[in-house]
Amino acid sequence: MSDAIDGLFDPSRHESPPVVDIDTLRGLLQAQANTILAVGTGGERIQNVDAIWQRDTRTLNANFRRLGLQPPFPWNGLWDWYGYYSQNLASYQERRAYIRDLTHAALEQLDQVEARGGIHDPGADDxxxxxxxxxxRISGLIEEYSTARDRDGWQDVGRRSREILIDFGKLIADPAIVPARQGAPKAGDAKAWFDLFLAKYALGPDKAELRATMRAVWDLAQKVTHGDIADVDAFAAAQATVLVVRTAQKLLRDAE
Known part of the structure; x- marks a missing residue:
């Protein structure tokens, strides 16, 4: 009887599960399914693997919910699975078929999320x-977009994009980029600092299109915070925000 409640005292129950990418999630899903099958078909003793399975299930479920998906397996522990198959799945063949169906359905959910596309950050390892x-903040933006499913969520993506650009404006607010005899913008006027940054680091006629593109991106990110928007608007604002920040970062490095 003690085996069935050992997992309640696992210290990791009180820790936030790690965020993992979709490929890692697929591997974890497969490993959990294999363990379920092993204990349901005479291959493993529950008391030997239940604590690890419960820990990994918390990670699995948390990441499925983060993506707006239904967790794949309806049991918190392997003793719950034992109780289910003892009552409902008499043969090994039935248990294998049942777990195979649950696993395939979960994999299809992950495929749909991946097909939807995500935000790419070329400077994530900087x-x-x-x-x-x-x-x-950019990592948080990517996370926000990955779970947005309605207008409120998409507008939250726009707000995060705007906040990142405001923080970016503070980061580049350097008196050295203010022309002589021109007053410096207010500290919170991120757009004005952004314009000064472009005038300093993307000057000249050959950079006209670059300046225009980066200013348009800024305006787009601001717009998505409000209004009747869709998923594509949120995606564009988030990806464009990453584009502005990483392009500005490269301009600075090239200047150095």
Whole structure:
């Protein structure tokens, strides 16, 4: 009887499950399914694998919910699975077929999320100290978009995009980019600092299209915060925000 409640005292129950990518999630899903089958077909003793299975299930379920998906398996522990198959699935063949169907359905959910597309950040691994906070905000933006499913969620993506650009404006607010005899913008006027940044680091007729593109991206990110928008608007605003930040970062590095 003690085996059935050991998992309740696992210290990891009180820790936030890690965020994992879709490929890692697929591997974890397969491993969990294999363990379920093993204990349901005489291959493993529940008391030997239940604690690890419960821990990994918390990670699996948390990441499925993060993506707006239904968790794949309806049991919190393997003793619950034992109770289910003892009552409902008499043969090994029935148990294998049942778990195979649940696993395939979960994989299809992940395929649909992946087909929907995600935000790409070419500078995700950047470790420049001054950009650390902004890098974290961009990771949060990508996470926000991955779980947005309605207008409220898409508008939240727009708000995060705008906040990132405001933080970016503070990061580039350097008196050295203010022309002589021109007053510096207010500290919170991120758009004005952004324009000064472009005038300094993307100057000249050969950079006219680049300046125009980056200004248009800024305006798009601001627009998505309000209005009757769809998924494509949120995607464009988020990806465009990453584009502005990483392009500006490259402009700075090239200048150095």
């Amino acid at each position: 470790d420049t100290p001054t950009w650390e906070n902004l890098n974290g």
